[in-house]
Amino acid sequence: GAVVSQHPSWVICKSGTSVKIECRSLDFQATTMFWYRQFPKQSLMLMATSNEGSKATYEQGVEKDKFLINHASLTLSTLTVTSAHPEDSSFYICSATSSFQETQYFGPGTRLLVL
Amino acid sequence: AQTVTQSQPEMSVQEAETVTLSCTYDTSESDYYLFWYKQPPSRQMILVIRQEAYKQQNATENRFSVNFQKAAKSFSLKISDSQLGDAAMYFCAQPGAGGTSYGKLTFGQGTILTVHP
Numbered sequence: 245g246a247v248v249s250q251h252p253s254w255v256i257c258k259s260g261t262s263v264k265i266e267c268r269s270l271d272f273q274a275t276t277m278f279w280y281r282q283f284p285k286q287s288l289m290l291m292a293t294s295n296e297g298s299k300a301t302y303e304q305g306v307e308k309d310k311f312l313i314n315h316a317s318l319t320l321s322t323l324t325v326t327s328a329h330p331e332d333s334s335f336y337i338c339s340a341t342s343s344f345q346e347t348q349y350f351g352p353g354t355r356l357l358v359l
Numbered sequence: 360a361q362t363v364t365q366s367q368p369e370m371s372v373q374e375a376e377t378v379t380l381s382c383t384y385d386t387s388e389s390d391y392y393l394f395w396y397k398q399p400p401s402r403q404m405i406l407v408i409r410q411e412a413y414k415q416q417n418a419t420e421n422r423f424s425v426n427f428q429k430a431a432k433s434f435s436l437k438i439s440d441s442q443l444g445d446a447a448m449y450f451c452a453q454p455g456a457g458g459t460s461y462g463k464l465t466f467g468q469g470t471i472l473t474v475h476p
Contacts, residue, residue, distance in 0.1 A: 245406060278463060287450065287466045288404075335402060341461040347394060348464060350404035 246272050248340045250351035257328055258359055265323045265354045267338030273318035274340035278348060279311075282335045294321050328358040361386050363451050365467035372441045373475050379426075380436045380470045382451030388412075392454055394464070395425070395436045399447040407449070410434065438472075446474045 247270040257263050267277055275296050280288040292313050294300040300313035310332075312324040321340075325332055335355050339348035362385045372378035384393065395407040410418045410427050417425050422442075426435045438445055448469045454462035 276461065282402075285448070285469075285471065287469050290463060293463055337402075337404065339404075343461055345461050347392075347406050347409060348461065349406075350396075352401070352403045 246270075246340070246345065246349040248274075248338065248349045248351040250338055250354050252354060253352060254355045256357045256359060259329055260327055262324055262326045263328055263356060265325075265336055265338075265356075267321045267323070267340065267351050269319045269340040269349075272340075272345065273342060274321075275318065275342040276340070277315055277321040278339045278341075279313060279321075279323050280337040280339070282337060282353075284335075288337060291323075325356065328356070330358045332356065333358045361453055361455055361465045363453055363465050363467040365449075365451055365470050367470045368468070369471045369473070371473040371475060372438070374441055374443060376441055377437060377439045378441055378472065380438075380449050380451075380472065382434045382436070382467055384432050384434060384451070384453050386432070386453060388456075393425075393427070393434045394452045395423070395434075396450045396452060396466075397445075397447045398450065398469075399444075404450075408436065441474050443474050443476060446472055448472070 249268045251266045277294045279291045282288050291306045292300045292302045294313050294315035302308045315321040337353045338351045341348040364383045391412045393410045397405045397407045408420045422439045424437045451467040452464040
């Protein structure tokens, strides 16, 4: 299957600061990327859908001003958690796909801890 | 709206035995895809198997197979000859409106599978 990377894999930050997470599609052009949030032993919760060159579409209840998503190229999408608070601590997963792919391909995830 | 239900929060199996994980879904699409993903302790999501609804034949990938009952909207995963490496959280998933393989996914609640040596 296709390979998707995420960076960083682990980040600790102070409350009030912003954190940027990168998601890269390494071997195919991803017209669409998704961002998920996952709490321990729970399912993945879709936060937003990002199409290359367009504004992201956020799911209901997700604050678009807090979780800024940029998908400026066919291989890179970024999620910026602005003014992070301890309740934003979670595991964030991205996935990438296109109409040529048989499914979404997931990155390895980023653990965010806000102190 | 699509819904996916996994009614077994946890399952366990002895090594080399067979286990079946259940999943039911709801969709208004006539043609769609269904997926099973595995999330091991590393938390990397891995595609286990996918099924295209228009295909009557159940999908199979080595020791993994599905029992797809379209009328009942049931999509169970059977793991044969279970191995210690199969221990993971398993998610059933279906795409949203349009039913395409590359659309946004709705996931079930997940089933934690423990494999005993």
